[in-house]
Amino acid sequence: RKEVEQDPGPFNVPEGATVAFNCTYSNSASQSFFWYRQDCRKEPKLLMSVYSSGNEDGRFTAQLNRASQYISLLIRDSKLSDSATYLCVVNSYYGGSQGNLIFGKGTKLSVKP
């Protein structure tokens, strides 16, 4: 079983649609959770951290369920500019600092006019 698993893509949606990405992780000791966005041939960029209480940033909402080891990202009113690959990422601390990030394979989103 992979450490971080994501929905297989690609997701092709029309502008204005709501789209949800799901992710599961296998290491119950994981301590930090993130969604990164990666545009084609670019570096990953942090989209948002994910907190146990759930958090929202504009059109984006992230949820974490530690008991089920499940993370989600909801994008409302999707825009053409949301087209990218979305990476689910978990992290464990090591020696007082961030340990290595474990990435999912990513889910590609294409928003069409």
Added chain:
Amino acid sequence: DAGVTQSPTHLIKTRGQQVTLRCSPKSGHDTVSWYQQALGQGPQFIFQYYEEEERQRGNFPDRFSGHQFPNYSSELNVNALLLGDSALYLCASSLSGEWSNQPQHFGDGTRLSIL
């Protein structure tokens, strides 16, 4: 405020050669991590450097080695290059200690092609 910078941006090598990639962390960061991203995959952790020492290592062979300098910059060295080493190599920096819960910041990456 300079972010993470990597050099070179692109590199073409042949099998059996050696390569050195460079990374300067974001200002104020003291920890550098290296990742390899093959086409269509998520980044895979190679190793992490802190206080000029390798602190953690992923599942990569000894052909992959690194170094961190007193100014926190870092190098990734790969010996005896294989076709399968073709990938985007990403450097990420972070801060230890009190701010260790802050996310890692990535550089633009070095795209390495092996012929």
